[in-house]
Amino acid sequence: MASIEMRNIVKQYGDGFPAVNDVSLDIADGEFMILVGPSGCGKSTLLRMIVGLEDISSGDMVIGGKRVNDLAPRERNLSMVFQNYALYPHLTVFENIAFPLRLSKTDDAEVRRRVTEAADVLELHEHLERKPANLSGGQRQRVAMGRAIVRHAEAFLFDEPLSNLDAKLRGQMRTEISRLQRRLGITTVYVTHDQTEAMTLGDRVCVLRKGKIQQVASPRELYEQPVNLFVAGFIGSPPMNFLPARPEGNRLTTPFGPVELDQKRAAAVAGRDLLLVGIRPEYFEDASLVDEAKRPLGTLFRARVDVTEWLGDQQYAYIPYEAPAEITSQLRDLSRELDSEELRTQAIVSIDSTSRIREGREAEFWLDTRKVHVFDPTTGENLTRDAEAGARLTQMAEEDRAEQVQEAQAGMQGRHAGAA
Amino acid sequence: MSTKEKTWWYVGGVAIIIYALFPVAWIVSLSFKAPSDIANKGFLPTSPTGENYSTILTGTASDLFLPALRNSFGICLIATFISCVLSMFAAYAIARLDFPGKKLILGTALGVAIFPVISIVTPLFNLWRQIGLYDTWLGLIIPYLSLTLPISIWTMSAFFREIPWEMEQAAQVDGATTWQAFRKVIVPLAAPGVFTTAIIAFFIAWNDFAYGISLTSTSVARPVPAALGLFSGASQFEDPTGAIAAAAVIVTIPVVALVLLFQRRIVAGLTNGAVKG
Known part of the structure; x- marks a missing residue:
């Protein structure tokens, strides 16, 4: 687990167009951060820069106190859920989830244990031997999450993970992700353009517009004390x-x-x-x-x-x-x-x-x-805008979260103790 | 589909099958006719005989045919393998990377593919003789690569383009190096494409006649199509039609077997289920 700090991050494409423009953002260890904005605002680009799939034109990306600008994705130890899940169709669900472990040459018994553990969390047991093509959308989504949680990654990155699901399933998976994040207490960055996801999931929400940060605050602060017309119009x-x-x-x-x-x-x-x-x-x-x-x-x-x-x-x-x-x-x-x-x-x-x-x-x-x-x-x-009232709201959200995380983890330990 | 429409589809299908398979049936029938029976003015042999097959497999023509068969298999398989491996890397680069001269490579490949074989046979003949490649396996493998590589690169890059970028990025995030991502994710996904390409490349090499007849002189490297042209009858008054027909049937078998064997792999859309359904 690690914090993610971005300092003056810029992404400029070949034609000089800045997709992400001077973004500075601190994501605390264990925090659930949402990147939200209309299409083309640079939120996905920013996420891909965190994970290393996109080069950083200038600025520093610091993960867990280490500057990672020049590290390849595999050296950053982050896990990511893609919008279209990107499951490996030639592997079974088990091998899909085990893929990161196989790459790190984990021994068989350990692979089996960790995959089973992940399958427990995501209720994928009866599907482990199936191929992704035979799964429903929600099951594929869970496999993609399994692949992300099986490894002890520094942080989770989600790129609009629910946008391919129908409305009902989306609601279920949303609560699922929220529960999972609380339970694992792992730093999470989540890109979405969906209002509801932004408001319900995030500890803090970062609203982007044309590659620039507009406001970073708890959902309540964004709603009640928006910093400008854009945030006010976007949230709600x-x-x-x-x-x-x-x-x-x-x-x-x-x-x-x-x-x-x-x-x-x-x-x-x-x-x-x-x-x-x-x-x-x-x-x-x-x-x-x-x-x-x-x-x-x-x-x-x-x-x-x-x-x-x-x-x-x-x-x-x-x-x-x-x-x-x-x-x-x-x-x-x-x-x-x-x-x-x-x-x-x-x-x-x-x-x-x-x-x-x-x-x-x-x-x-x-x-x-x-x-x-x-x-x-x-x-x-x-x-x-009443900055003080806004800060108070975010402060309150932070306290709530700390409490929830503690509860979720205590609950997990309790269950472990019960099992033992 | 209405019943009437269906009937027409069936009629059309049967017509096409007859049109395509009639020559094959004719050759098969010819291969079972004795030399005296060839002009019997009937489709079927009067009394079917395996004489032609024994001539080319064990009899007088076997010296010509069997080494040629071995040469053809060896040369075509090696050429196919090299062309598949090379085109896999080339096509991957073309599908994934943005580099200057990409269009030029594809254009050149196409240009080479449509270049008439016959126009380079003579210069090659001279060159090969001088550098000692004349009448060797390598002397045929190299020109066969020039035939098979362009089409392999084109088909393979089309297959690679179909594979979602995310597959590879997901592998990289999961901890794979570029090479691991290529080997463990891209290659298995591209397998149907590789098979298709391999079969096409094999056919092209297998069917070549111009290079085979011009760049070889002995059974050291002469491939089957060239050898067929050199068959002779039992006497100078007799055509080796039956023997040629029998050899043609034998040569067709591996091609048919290949297609039947791999058709499921070719058709199977392996990427199905990789992304949202």
């Missing part, structure tokens, strides 16, 4: 709504009426002309369903609902609004960068599933103004 599904706003004293005028800001946030945005206010869908509610006690904490507004989507446990309403041209083009660029195509300026609003708000009618909504963020539309910077 459905995404955060960005409304044009003009400050007037302590309040912002938005298409959905005035938004009241507290002293601190008002000071942060003072003196600017045009702003973007970021509001998560769940900060909205059907006004008729809001408690009297909560009502004064937000503002009320009336708007015409374009479409509603009822999903059983929740309900979304789409509210179109007018925005100045400069904002519209800004938002369109952002959504394109986030791999989506926003055709019209509309707010997505999460309302209670019992709400009877109808499509095409005007309705009254309530907006919780306590947690809205205000962004500078040109630089994208979050003007109202």
Whole structure:
């Protein structure tokens, strides 16, 4: 097990295009780090530089205190799960898992013991003699993980390991990976473009955009205290709504009426002309369903609902609004960068599933103004970010994790003791 | 598929099989005819005889045929083996590495492949005589390599390109050197490709006539196709048709056997299951 430190890592391709640009990132020993971003942001390239499949143009890659820039992949002692699993089709499951051990000339008895152990963890026993071609997608995925855990590697690297599975299996494997990582307590770097995986698996998440790190923080901090427009728009599904706003004293005028800001946030945005206010869908509610006690904490507004989507446990309403041209083009660029195509300026609003708000009618909504963020539309910077609160959230996540790891490992020891 | 369509497929298939196999059947039938029976104006021999086979295997023509058979096997197998090994490395480099002159190599290989054999036979004849390669095994293996290598490189690089890059990278991450990754992962996966290439290369070498007849003079190195042309009848008034037919049948057997033996390996998509299904 080892920590991974990246110092000013740059990856430049032949044409001078920097796929990864000046990335510095410290991954602590035993930490679960997620690299996330839209396609083409350099997350996979970064992972492949850690494992050594991609040359590093400049900067230092330090694993376990040793600079590994010039080491071949096999000398780095890392294990990796590929997106398409890359199982060896001519070998049985047993030999697939044993492959790294065979290469290191481990003796037969030891190979058998370690493969059996890995197969125990992944419940692959009845498949050991089969060939990968005869396995289902989830089983292949487990074999790929078996090959990774059989060796005592310094760290695990995952390159979008679940993207080839269907949604149900993906959920199962996600919890499986999380449990495995806690149990083995091994440093893990996990590349994904999936929101849910990023939010649920990671101790910390590193958001990349065009080869540059935007923010590295716990999922909660990313969600509640995003550093800029990009992170705010990327994290969260459905995404955060960005409304044009003009400050007037302590309040912002938005298409959905005035938004009241507290002293601190008002000071942060003072003196600017045009702003973007970021509001998560769940900060909205059907006004008729809001408690009297909560009502004064937000503002009320009336708007015409374009479409509603009822999903059983929740309900979304789409509210179109007018925005100045400069904002519209800004938002369109952002959504394109986030791999989506926003055709019209509309707010997505999460309302209670019992709400009877109808499509095409005007309705009254309530907006919780306590947690809205205000962004500078040109630089994208979050003007109202509370760095301290964010750091507190990440701190809390770290403490939680330490506790979980301890518990998971104590549980494992307990079972071992029980077995003995 | 409708019944009507199916019927047409069957009719078409049978027609093609007859068209392709009729000459073979004719040769087989010829090989069982006695010399006096050859002009019997019938497809089947009047009374089947093994005379032709005994002539070439034990009789008068055996001095010509048996050494030629041995030469053909030896020369073709060695040429096939060398060309497979060389083209495996060449094709791997072409499929995996990005180096200047890659297109040039492939282009040259193609150019060599389409170069007419007959135009270099005469210069080779002179050169071989001067450097002592005339009428030797090596003197045939080298030109056979020029025939088989280009096509081997082309087919093999197509097979290597099919193997996902990740297989090799996974092996490297698992602790393999480049050579180990090649030997333990790439070669087993490319096996169907190697077999296919080997069979094609063997056929090309086996079927050669121009080099065989021009660059040899004795039974030291003369291959079968050349030897067939030198058969003579029992007397100068008699054609050795039956003996040639019998030899042709024998020469065809290894080719057919090879295909039957390896067809499953050729067809088997071994990479199936390597990546997501």
